[in-house]
Amino acid sequence: MERGSLNPSSQKYSALIWRQFKKSRLAVICLVFVAILAAVAVAAPFIANDRPVLMRYNGSWSMPVLKMPVALRGVDLYELMSNPPAGTWMLMPPIKYSPGSYDLSSVLAAPSLQHPFGTDGDGRDVAAQLVWGSRVSLSVGVVAVGIAVAIGVLLGLIAGFYGGWIDIAVSRFIEVMICFPTFFLILAVLAFVGPSIYNIMIVIGVTGWTGVARLVRGECLKLRRREFVMAAAASGARDRRVMLRHILPNSMAPVLVSASFGIAGAILVEASLSFLGFGVPPSQPSWGSMLSQAQQFMDIAWWLTLIPGSAIFFTITAYNLVGEALRDAIDPNLRT
Amino acid sequence: MFTYIAKRLLLMIPTILGIAVITFAVVHLAPGDPASLKAQSASEALSSDRMTREIVEGTRALYGLDKPLHVQFAVWLKRIVTLDFGTSYRDHRPVIDKIGDALPITLTLNILTILIIYIVSIPVGAYTALKPKGFVDRASAILFMALYSLPSFWVAMMLIALLCSGDYLNWFPIVGFVSDGASILPWYGWVSNVAWHLVIPIACLTYGGFAFLSRFTRASMLEVIRQDYIRTARAKGLPEWRVAVRHGLRNALIPLLTLMGTLLPALLGGSVIIEQIFSIPGMGRLGFESVLARDYPVIMAIATISAALTLVSILITDIMYAVVDPRITFGKR
């Protein structure tokens, strides 16, 4: 039975995919990992910070993580922490360092209880940088793919829907885009517009939409053909609204697969750009730039290379495996 | 055959135009007057009035920026067709000469990479299709997926530390395409010297490709062995391996051919970072250095030539496709 014959917008279809997806335990683990990672990225200031999450000072409560209370302005927080006056109470985040806080007394410290992932050449806590770096990786991944999906769906729909010369033009455009070595194109564009996290997101998105566009276009054509036969049989006019209502949900699942792989790819591109020194500014910690800085200490500080590299690896693996499991779940050939 | 190729060549013209439009658009991406803006950013890097002025004028002349847009485009198109990309800002060598030096190195790297990916992936993919859900299928899926997810620059860093730096082992050279002075070696010595230099870079470029290609082969093969003609071959009494290889794999490989052309841009992009890490003087490194130095003529030339190269490789695979698949007849399509 063809996938399209099941009404894809129905509850049953998504339930079917979900049931199929759940069969792979590894994929479910990866999905959980992705969710945790997203939570870490969102909650980074509460996880790794040199300010207390919650504190009571001079009889009033405050959350210095979000906003330094007026009462504390000009107070040496470090002094306060090591020597708290009576009536002061504070709850520190699990990692008591912010990614930018230098601790020159412990430069290149190996992993220990105090610094679970060690410190880098400037005495910055690796764990804190890792937590904050996840923000860059994930936001670039998600936003870039969001842009790519938006462009791809739009162009794919237009091409598949109107056909004719519009389709030819869009298809040619796709053909031209895939001729360029994407990574170099991204570098080249960034050379002109200057690297910033927003530019990186936009450039990755603008160069990465071709797969989605082809997918949606194909789905569109397939459906139009079928709808055409149906319409001819019922001798009714083709209703574009009905078609759209069918096309979008129908291509949702494959687009989601593509997006999952796309996020993995975008994270890798961002890390590569940062590694080459073409990523986000150094004030923002990112996994790629951590690796870039780790290069000079490879022989003495293994953790500097191993930890951010593993973070990139596991994140990319998780997204890829989720994508693969999803692809298998929607493949009607595997379903018997 | 001839008419087929001619037709395909004609069909390439709009694509080349498209490539020209995109590269042209990239030049004009910077807001305001591109020439002065570029000069501004360049002046930060070079901090020399004379050179700034030179760049402004050079950029103006190169892109004809003082002329109306359509004239500019015509000028740019003419440059592409005549392969005249001006001279590099950095060393004033003609851009096309610099690319002429770098291109063979990158092509060597990438063609070897594609070959190795195919040689490893096709047998694995075919085998896993014949024994789906078996040990090899599961193991290779996980292994290749893990390899696919390993950032190549990270692996390169670690391999250098482990195998090249001398801290642990000193099996391979860290940098370069060939040793200095290797030109005095006899040809086989030169080749083995190059090979010795390329082992680690090529390893870094290849491992990520296994996942995609082996899965693609597997899917293609699974599709083929469901076909009726496979049943016919079995009904003839052919041995199973002969059914699999002669009737199965032969058909399954046809769609793999088309991929060869599209693999190239991904690899060219990927070799930017690997060539940079290993200091291999190919297109990727040239491109990256030009990006760092804002050497626009070189950047534009590399983007254009890489795209054109991909176009050519797609054309070649299309022709191969037609040769391999008798259902495609030349001339009439």
Add this chain to the structure above:
Amino acid sequence: MPLLSVEHLTTHLFTDSGVVRAVDGVSFSLDRGEALGIVGESGCGKSMTALSLMRLVPEPPGRIVGGRVLFQLTATGGPVDLLMLSNEQMRKVRGKRLAMIFQEPMTSLNPVFTIGDQIAEAIKLHEGGSRRQVQSRVVDMLSLVGIPTPAQRANDYPHQLSGGMRQRVMIAMALSCRPEILLADEPTTALDVTIQAQILDLLRRLQAEFGMSLVLVTHDLGVVAEVAQRVIVMYAGKIVEQGTVDQIFRQPLHPYTQGLLKAIPPLAKLPPGTRFATIPGTVPDLAHLPRGCAFADRCPKVRENCRENEVPDDPCNVGRLVRCFYASNP
């Protein structure tokens, strides 16, 4: 001594929704030079029976789970159970002693090899010989099945031939090693009506010429009447009626056979508005067969005990297999 005797052949398909009893204890025999028709609606297990004889059941999900297929492989020795042969031994039987042609001539030939190559492959495999000898056998076979200018046609690719021509090529390939039995699975279903008659004619002629036995699997009773001497009617994996062509067409005793015969559109002109007779209902889900007779739900003669008891081969003692408690003339 029959050339082939099939005893309680049972083939199951193990699917997610349960075990499908595609072939459920089928027994029949086939004499040398005889033509046997197996008829039934699609999904009744007739094609699966033929594939089981070849041991080409797609696996997974299918597997032959029981029975014997006794083939008189040598003139003097006893019959050999094909199901007990090693894969290697079975391979040598396939194409050489027992050949098969399929329903879809369009997709049954490999698109990337010439038809000459594909026929030569079977000859080389089973009989060997020099290139030249094999090549001339190929041309002989092609001309035998009525392909004009066979020497040139041998270099054609399948897509260059029409459907009828391709089915002729399939026949040439199957007969190239002079098998004793040819299994033809819906050989004419995918073809135009005019071509159908030609192919049936060819099959009949070649059967006589080669002195081989033919098992013709089809849903088309007209095809069976034209070619076969004996007929097996299958329903839901079981044989429901067996007899000579005369018996089946003139004296059908099973209600299902009677229904099938009624469903053949008569050749006479029909007044407008006439409805074709059809068998009401649909084939039951083979994974969840009811107790008793599988045809009960669609049967006009159904009574209480049909739904309760397994029906034996010939409960009414009519002298041939009619699997019905109430076998009678219509």
